[in-house]
Amino acid sequence: MRSWRSVAEFESFLDGGGIVEPVDDMPGEYRDHVFRFIELHANSELMGGLTERDWIPKAPGLRRKMAVLAKTQDEIGHAHLLYMVAADLGVKTRTEMLEDLFANRSRFHNVFHYQAVTWGDQVAIAYLVDAGALISQQAVLKNCSYGPYKRILRRIVAEEGFHMRHGEEMLLVFAQGTEVQRELFQAALDRWWWPTLHMFGPPSRADDPLLRWHIKSERNEDLRDKFVQKYAPLLTGYGFVPPDPDLHRDPDTGRWFTGEIDWAPLKATFSNLGPDSARRVGDAARHWRDTSWVRDALETIATRPAAA
Amino acid sequence: MSAHLEATPTLNSEVGEALRRVDDPEYPGVSIVDLGLVAAVRIDGRCVEVDLIPTFSGCPALAMIAADVSSALGQLESVDDVEVRFVATPVWSPARITPAARRTMAEHFTVAVSSIGRPTRCPRCRATALVEESMFGPVRCRSIHRCRTCGERVEVIR
Numbered sequence: 001m002r003s004w005r006s007v008a009e010f011e012s013f014l015d016g017g018g019i020v021e022p023v024d025d026m027p028g029e030y031r032d033h034v035f036r037f038i039e040l041h042a043n044s045e046l047m048g049g050l051t052e053r054d055w056i057p058k059a060p061g062l063r064r065k066m067a068v069l070a071k072t073q074d075e076i077g078h079a080h081l082l083y084m085v086a087a088d089l090g091v092k093t094r095t096e097m098l099e100d101l102f103a104n105r106s107r108f109h110n111v112f113h114y115q116a117v118t119w120g121d122q123v124a125i126a127y128l129v130d131a132g133a134l135i136s137q138q139a140v141l142k143n144c145s146y147g148p149y150k151r152i153l154r155r156i157v158a159e160e161g162f163h164m165r166h167g168e169e170m171l172l173v174f175a176q177g178t179e180v181q182r183e184l185f186q187a188a189l190d191r192w193w194w195p196t197l198h199m200f201g202p203p204s205r206a207d208d209p210l211l212r213w214h215i216k217s218e219r220n221e222d223l224r225d226k227f228v229q230k231y232a233p234l235l236t237g238y239g240f241v242p243p244d245p246d247l248h249r250d251p252d253t254g255r256w257f258t259g260e261i262d263w264a265p266l267k268a269t270f271s272n273l274g275p276d277s278a279r280r281v282g283d284a285a286r287h288w289r290d291t292s293w294v295r296d297a298l299e300t301i302a303t304r305p306a307a308a
Numbered sequence: 309m310s311a312h313l314e315a316t317p318t319l320n321s322e323v324g325e326a327l328r329r330v331d332d333p334e335y336p337g338v339s340i341v342d343l344g345l346v347a348a349v350r351i352d353g354r355c356v357e358v359d360l361i362p363t364f365s366g367c368p369a370l371a372m373i374a375a376d377v378s379s380a381l382g383q384l385e386s387v388d389d390v391e392v393r394f395v396a397t398p399v400w401s402p403a404r405i406t407p408a409a410r411r412t413m414a415e416h417f418t419v420a421v422s423s424i425g426r427p428t429r430c431p432r433c434r435a436t437a438l439v440e441e442s443m444f445g446p447v448r449c450r451s452i453h454r455c456r457t458c459g460e461r462v463e464v465i466r
Contacts, residue, residue, distance in 0.1 A: 022459055023459070063371065066366060066368045067368050069368070070368030070447070073444070073446060073447065073448070074446045074447065075446075076444075076446075077444065077445045077446025077447065077452075078446050080444075080445075080446075080452060081445075081446070081452060081461055081463075084441070084452075084454070084461050085461060088459065088461075148460065148461065151418045151460075152418075152461070154416060154417055154418070155417050155418070155419070155446070155463070156446075158334055158335060158417070159446060159447070161333075161336070162333045162334055162369065162372070165333065165372060
């Protein structure tokens with residue numbers, strides 16, 4: 001176990017690329033921030049996995065079903081690992097985290113507060129949301145100061161890269177598809193473009209503790225810009241139109257600019273008041289209650305006195 | 309297992325080199341050859357046939373791996389035609405993973421590979437103190453363990 005005499009000393013350890021391990025005597029504020037960040041990630045993987053799962057029976061064809069199944073398992077598996085790592089920080093137990101999530105006492109990413117209406121939405125999610133998540137996670141991985149999270153992120157980023165390839169492949173099918181397919185994706189893009197831009201978060205404060213503690217390494221607006229610079233030209237190149245009349249490319253610099261972003265829909269999701277929040281949380285809570293017999297049975301087996 | 313692969317003469321050829329550059333989509337930096345996914349390679353003039361074995365049937369990466377193999381071999385001057393097949397035998401097992409790939413997986417991904425008759429070591433602290441926490445990890449070929457010595461959450465390829 002390592003300890004630091006002052007927060008300033010701890011910060012210079014982090015600034016020098018130091019990696020914190022669970023056994024270290026880290027400052028309480030750092031522990032809380034790392035915990036909340038990982039809890040948010042875990043909640044989002046779980047809520048994302050449950051949403052993905054809804055599409056297993058509806059996915060068109062065996063290959064897509066296999067991909068949706070695999071994505072569901074990936075996301076639930078990531079949630080599983082992340083809840084373990086979060087619980088190891090000793091702030092909340094895994095059960096407390098889940099109960100807080102189902103009782104609207106904690107948060108998950110904004111993109112899981114919306115309904116996926118058609119298969120086109122699933123394509124938009126795989127193509128845009130997965131790509132956005134990957135950009136954010138790669139940035140965290142680059143300079144993350146908390147060891148166990150950094151090591152799990154390496155695997156998550158590799159697996160998300162795989163999801164993204166799947167999203168790209170599906171998008172190509174729709175982009176080169178029939179008029180009906182193109183309309184289906186355009187309608188989905190209308191629904192998912194802004195939530196995807198919101199996903200990176202509101203502009204970072206200059207004193208953002210997540211940046212100061214090397215939990216994140218890039219400002220929210222820089223990550224969002226990275227996404228826009230890559231996806232605005234791709235989408236428009238395929239002939240799709242993001243629902244932003246002010247989106248344009250500066251002819252001199254070649255850079256893309258979005259119109260002004262309305263933050264109200266994002267803020268609503270912070271209090272679980274997004275368009276589909278109540279149903280999503282309600283469904284997840286019901287699954288948790290419906291499966292309590294499995295946990296009870298495992299508990300009974302684990303605590304049962306050994307047969308004589 | 310690497311011995312078996314070296315014994316396949318074609319893997320020393322240009323085709324073999326190209327196959328070694330095809331990474332598993334979920335482990336960038338680890339080639340499908342080192343994971344033991346290549347069962348056989350047959351070269352007939354300018355046609356190449358590759359037999360691959362899936363780690364698990366229904367592995368969602370199969371189509372992507374097949375596409376990557378076709379594209380890697382298709383780029384070779386000496387190759388006109390590539391045929392990729394998935395075969396049911398031999399059955400894949402973690403024993404097919406080469407020592408080099410095991411090292412990369414431990415160091416880069418904190419993933420351990422189980423071996424028959426030997427306890428699995430924690431990829432971080434090398435202790436043989438892994439306790440299974442869940443049979444189900446993020447992918448079908450991995451389970452989740454905890455190291456009793458260093459506390460790390462480790463995934464094990466089984």
